Amino acid sequence: MTPVSAPAPSRPAAVALLGIAKKFGQFVALRDIDLTVAPGEFVCFLGPSGCGKTTLLRIIAGLERQNAGQVTMAGRDVSGLPPSLRNYGIVFQSYALFPNLTVARNVGYGLETRRRPRAEIDRRVDELLTLVGLSAHKAKYPAQLSGGEQQRIALARALAPSPALLLLDEPLSALDARVRQSLRHEICALQRRFGVTTIMVTHDQEEALAMADRIVVMNHGVVEQVGTPMEVYTRPRSPFVARFVGQMNFLEAIAGDRAGWARLGTVEMRHDATEALVAGTRLTLAIRPEEILVGPAAEGRENRLVTRIRAVQFLGPFTRLSLTLPDGAPALECDVAATAFAALGAAEGSELALALRADALRVFPLAG
Ligand code: ATP
Secondary structure, X not given: OOOOOOOOOOOOOOEEEEEEEEEEOOEEEEEEEEEEEOOOOEEEEEOOOOOOHHHHHHHHHOOOOOOEEEEEEOOEEOOOOOHHHOOEEEEOXXXXXXXXXXXXXXXXXHHHHXXXXXXXXXXXXXXXXXXXXXXXXXXXXXXXXXHHHHHHHXXXXXXXXXXXXXXXEOOOOOOOHHHHXXXXXXXXXXXXXXXXXXXXXXXXXXXXXXXXXXXXXXXXXXXXEEXXXXXXXXXXXXXXXXXXXXXXXXXXXXXXXXXXXXXXXXXXXXXOOOOOOOOOOEEEEEEOHHHEEEXXXXXXXXXXXXXXXXXXXXXXXXXXXXXXXXXXXXEEEEEEEHHHHHHHOOOOOOEEEEEEOHHHOEEEEOOO
């Protein structure tokens, strides 16, 4: 008889949230949040100011108590546990280093409180300081370091006790653009090296797109969409997500008599969206600025429109054109590679033919 092998037991989620709700007085900050984070995953909570992302992170950390719902970590219900019993490292926007301790003692702090042997602490501190490139600053105090260096120390301190989970609350937002860029790479490299499950709060969509395995897009205390950066960008589930992650043009149109068609003014537009739409209902067509075909690329294509260039903004690698429809209404923004724009020979006031690719057109119910 052939032995039947049992399926490999799957590892429990690193973090699972079930029905999390939070109110501050009468204000509903979070509403019925369900989410699972796989071991080793890098997840970003992304959303505008006040959407509840920090509150959700603080609930996971045990720094805030939910009014309803359950938090589990590696299969263990931690909903009622204090922060000290939850096994995570945390980094805040404001570095929050101990000003009276040297860099080395800051990094070793979590191990000291766990009463690890001195030799182990020294080894781990050296390892982490090497990884964040700050070994030479070991004996300095936080005030003697730049913001970026302090945040690297905060990261090393959070990782030193080998936590099961790393929580990052807007860790890059106090830093200037160049430091932010390099720290992005460092955080991702450290996260992969240690394989530590990571949840980062950010309101910066570019940061989330660049760093996360999955993005949780939040708005007004609810999760609007969860997906990989590619999914969230290419297939936003709502106009809010479409607008918040990247740039998006919205055009009001009417559902056509045939499936896959909509009327934009007097032009029939074909789209690949599969949503069932009642003929004659108002809808919103959406397309990203870089998906619009212009000039020679638009010749002979379906979904052609003739527009006029209202404004031209040179933005380095690409040029952003603000376009109006024939009735003069500001309608579309279109991004064209700077070299392609030069080849068009167009300027403010010129007519510009373009095509809206059917496969790039998303369809949403009319935004209220
Ligand atoms: P930001 O990016 O500005 O930090 P956020 O998405 O992280 O925004 P939260 O800090 O989670 O937002 O706050 C969500 C909402 O809950 C906000 O409207 C905020 O004013 C409110 N809030 C947060 N903490 C408290 C509190 N302790 N008491 C009362 N209201 C609070």
